[in-house]
Amino acid sequence: MAAESARMSSTGSSLCNFNGYRRPLPLSPSRFLLLRPRLSSSSSRSEFLGSVRLSSKPSNLSTLQHQRRKFSVLAMAAEESNRAVPLKDYRNIGIMAHIDAGKTTTTERILYYTGRNYKIGEVHEGTATMDWMEQEQERGITITSAATTTFWNKHRINIIDTPGHVDFTLEVERALRVLDGAICLFDSVAGVEPQSETVWRQADKYGVPRICFVNKMDRLGANFFRTRDMIVTNLGAKPLVIQIPVGAEDNFQGIIDLVKMKAVIWSGEELGAKFVYEDIPADLEELSRDYRSQMIETIVELDDEVMESYLEGVEPDEETIKRLIRKGTISASFVPVLCGSAFKNKGVQPLLDAVVDYLPSPLEVPPMKGTDPENPELTIERTASDDEPFAGLAFKIMSDSFVGSLTFVRVYAGKLSAGSYVLNSNKGKKERIGRLLEMHANSREDVKVALAGDIVALAGLKDTITGETLCDPEKPIVLERMDFPDPVIKVAIEPKTKADVDKMATGLIKLAQEDPSFHFSRDEEINQTVIEGMGELHLEIIVDRLKREFKVEANVGAPQVNYRESISKVSEVKYVHKKQSGGQGQFADITVRFEPMEAGSGYEFKSEIKGGAVPREYIPGVMKGLEECMSNGVLAGFPVVDVRAVLVDGSYHDVDSSVLAFQLAARGAFREGMKKSGPKMLEPIMKVEVVTPEEHLGDVIGDLNSRRGQINSFGDKPGGLKVVDALVPLAEMFQYVSTLRGMTKGRASYVMQLAKFDVVPQHIQNQLATKEQPVAA
Numbered sequence: 001m002a003a004e005s006a007r008m009s010s011t012g013s014s015l016c017n018f019n020g021y022r023r024p025l026p027l028s029p030s031r032f033l034l035l036r037p038r039l040s041s042s043s044s045r046s047e048f049l050g051s052v053r054l055s056s057k058p059s060n061l062s063t064l065q066h067q068r069r070k071f072s073v074l075a076m077a078a079e080e081s082n083r084a085v086p087l088k089d090y091r092n093i094g095i096m097a098h099i100d101a102g103k104t105t106t107t108e109r110i111l112y113y114t115g116r117n118y119k120i121g122e123v124h125e126g127t128a129t130m131d132w133m134e135q136e137q138e139r140g141i142t143i144t145s146a147a148t149t150t151f152w153n154k155h156r157i158n159i160i161d162t163p164g165h166v167d168f169t170l171e172v173e174r175a176l177r178v179l180d181g182a183i184c185l186f187d188s189v190a191g192v193e194p195q196s197e198t199v200w201r202q203a204d205k206y207g208v209p210r211i212c213f214v215n216k217m218d219r220l221g222a223n224f225f226r227t228r229d230m231i232v233t234n235l236g237a238k239p240l241v242i243q244i245p246v247g248a249e250d251n252f253q254g255i256i257d258l259v260k261m262k263a264v265i266w267s268g269e270e271l272g273a274k275f276v277y278e279d280i281p282a283d284l285e286e287l288s289r290d291y292r293s294q295m296i297e298t299i300v301e302l303d304d305e306v307m308e309s310y311l312e313g314v315e316p317d318e319e320t321i322k323r324l325i326r327k328g329t330i331s332a333s334f335v336p337v338l339c340g341s342a343f344k345n346k347g348v349q350p351l352l353d354a355v356v357d358y359l360p361s362p363l364e365v366p367p368m369k370g371t372d373p374e375n376p377e378l379t380i381e382r383t384a385s386d387d388e389p390f391a392g393l394a395f396k397i398m399s400d401s402f403v404g405s406l407t408f409v410r411v412y413a414g415k416l417s418a419g420s421y422v423l424n425s426n427k428g429k430k431e432r433i434g435r436l437l438e439m440h441a442n443s444r445e446d447v448k449v450a451l452a453g454d455i456v457a458l459a460g461l462k463d464t465i466t467g468e469t470l471c472d473p474e475k476p477i478v479l480e481r482m483d484f485p486d487p488v489i490k491v492a493i494e495p496k497t498k499a500d501v502d503k504m505a506t507g508l509i510k511l512a513q514e515d516p517s518f519h520f521s522r523d524e525e526i527n528q529t530v531i532e533g534m535g536e537l538h539l540e541i542i543v544d545r546l547k548r549e550f551k552v553e554a555n556v557g558a559p560q561v562n563y564r565e566s567i568s569k570v571s572e573v574k575y576v577h578k579k580q581s582g583g584q585g586q587f588a589d590i591t592v593r594f595e596p597m598e599a600g601s602g603y604e605f606k607s608e609i610k611g612g613a614v615p616r617e618y619i620p621g622v623m624k625g626l627e628e629c630m631s632n633g634v635l636a637g638f639p640v641v642d643v644r645a646v647l648v649d650g651s652y653h654d655v656d657s658s659v660l661a662f663q664l665a666a667r668g669a670f671r672e673g674m675k676k677s678g679p680k681m682l683e684p685i686m687k688v689e690v691v692t693p694e695e696h697l698g699d700v701i702g703d704l705n706s707r708r709g710q711i712n713s714f715g716d717k718p719g720g721l722k723v724v725d726a727l728v729p730l731a732e733m734f735q736y737v738s739t740l741r742g743m744t745k746g747r748a749s750y751v752m753q754l755a756k757f758d759v760v761p762q763h764i765q766n767q768l769a770t771k772e773q774p775v776a777a
């Protein structure tokens with residue numbers, strides 16, 4: 001059996017200690033129904049390669065356990081040999097791009113050509129298989145990742161379709177976290193668009209090898225070479241052109257395969273149209289030779305021997321070329337660039353070949369690392385093998401009308417059997433694996449066992465939420481968690497009838513389990529529920545799902561920005577809470593130092609108490625008192641962030657001191673301390689990119705200025721379009737879509753994403769301080 005290896009890490013967290021205690025960013029001004037732990041950021045795969053192996057974890061298994069283990073190893077070995085597809089032939093891939101670049105269409109074509117989908121759906125007809133949710137079909141956009149398994153050339157390909165809209169970038173992050181490789185799609189007319197840049201950076205962060213597919217070569221204005229150049233200028237990447245188009249727009253016929261030096265021409269554009277390999281047309285011979293030389297000169301750099309032969313005039317053979325393209329893709333030395341038209345059914349099969357030929361198998365990516373739940377200082381790794389102890393990551397939860405809820409899990413190591421028990425190592429709870437399902441968009445297949453490298457859906461898990469680890473109870477590990485963004489927008493929501501109250505609570509809990517970027521809270525005092533998310537569309541979809549899936553009719557208030565409060569300087573306050581009203585009194589004396597922290601740090605509590613000035617048993621009272629206040633800043637009641645509270649001194653009374661007295665003292669210290677620390681209000685600032693015809697440029701800029709926008713740059717786009725890049729407070733962007741539409745007769749478009757939090761101008765702070773919290777309409 002492969003040994004479980006242990007590594008020491010310097011980043012162990014001490015979540016429960018008084019010193020260095022951290023809590024999540026407070027997200028609502030009122031009481032929470034749901035609190036989420038702040039998750040540590042995942043480090044990149046390349047970072048992982050740098051760690052040092054120290055020792056093996058000692059085993060303390062009893063003889064009986066040893067025997068059982070020996071038996072199960074033998075059983076596993078037998079199963080390994082029964083593996084239908086060897087692990088080296090697995091490809092776990094995602095398809096990512098800007099909105100409307102054609103991800104869903106391409107995925108549909110892949111499913112068709114790999115034989116899993118007999119009746120193909122068209123996105124614009126609202127019948128695409130991957131876009132299975134009703135809202136997606138109506139709106140023609142992809143809003144959740146749907147995982148599906150398919151086969152090509154004896155390889156097993158697990159595909160995750162990801163959304164392009166910025167409100168759902170979390171979905172893209174989640175997909176990237178569990179994938180080994182990606183196809184980046186571009187619209188050949190628009191080239192590299194803003195959301196492609198965002199997902200590209202996300203893929204960089206997770207070290208995901210990728211190939212590029214320049215889609216929509218049949219569209220008017222299609223330009224493969226311009227898109228290739230934009231990959232250099234906008235993404236800073238090194239493209240390796242391995243195909244060039246034959247024709248473009250109406251005349252797009254196929255591609256030149258620069259590896260085989262053959263033209264691949266489709267006989268028609270209907271589904272299932274046949275293609276043939278033929279000689280390169282005379283007018284493309286020179287261009288093809290040029291691009292092939294560039295390709296070969298790039299790849300030979302990866303192998304000294306091949307380079308030497310090449311310099312002596314020997315061109316590498318097809319097998320060597322493919323091996324080196326694969327090597328360079330996996331090591332991110334370059335990104336192969338292909339082209340086609342998914343809609344016109346051209347280029348999809350060679351794209352599938354490229355997935356198999358150039359994207360990595362689970363064996364070619366660094367082993368997954370995590371920590372020992374008993375000892376967070378100890379880093380453990382799991383390599384992709386059925387012989388390792390089971391470890392998997394729950395990366396998505398979806399409500400399902402048949403089985404209640406489905407938990408999507410990427411199996412990193414070991415095997416998972418239906419009917420067995422696994423450990424949720426984040427919660428320390430066992431979960432029974434009821435059904436294991438292999439997903440095919442909206443249909444499913446029961447399987448008995450999932451093996452290393454698989455992506456499966458589990459039915460009937462009770463406690464596991466997105467981002468948590470499931471593992472072998474005898475070999476526990478907590479895998480690196482995912483980063484979830486904090487919501488930037490909120491609205492009040494109220495059920496229309498009393499009968500809907502319970503249904504709404506059930507629905508909100510389920511939706512929050514599925515989507516870690518969606519939060520909700522309820523203030524019993526004013527009888528109000530507030531939902532929080534990443535944008536207007538995100539919350540609109542949540543309300544829509546409440547209605548459709550949970551049959552809840554609700555009134556929804558106007559959207560409000562999630563402001564935050566913070567401090568600008570250090571302050572120290574001494575606060576004595578003393579009460580004597582007959583009977584036992586209350587006494588607590590504390591000195592707390594409040595320190596500003598770097599943006600995004602949340603809130604931290606530390607105790608520097610020495611010699612028992614404040615006895616240990618009272619410190620939780622101080623922590624609790626401070627934490628309660630952190631969700632309610634002194635300026636306008638917004639959550640307080642980026643603050644460290646340090647308990648430096650205090651005193652107590654033998655009879656009158658209690659946890660409650662210290663809790664109340666902490667509240668008093670917070671109020672005074674915040675006021676002394678230069679409190680400030682922060683607001684989300686969005687990076688906005690507007691694409692508009694030149695004649696409306698003046699109006700667009702004037703309007704952005706009137707929204708407190710700061711214009712950063714202008715640019716040009718094909719087709720005489722202008723691009724404006726600006727930073728605008730989110731508070732000024734509500735309903736921008738209709739203003740922009742009206743102003744430009746529907747000819748301009750925009751995308752935006754969170755850039756940073758910044759200080760709110762004083763006059764707006766004053767208005768906010770006197771404003772009511774959101775109320776449902």
Ligand SMILES: Nc1nc2c(ncn2[C@@H]2O[C@H](COP(=O)(O)OP(=O)(O)OP(=O)(O)O)[C@@H](O)[C@H]2O)c(=O)[nH]1
Nearest residue numbers: 099100101102103104105141142164216341342343
């Ligand atoms: N002309 C042409 N149209 C295409 C092609 N591929 C996709 N489309 C069309 O482009 C539109 C968007 O395609 P989708 O597949 O939904 O794009 P998507 O990237 O999944 O979109 P989101 O999920 O909303 O981000 C649809 O109307 C498609 O029919 C293509 O190769 N050529």
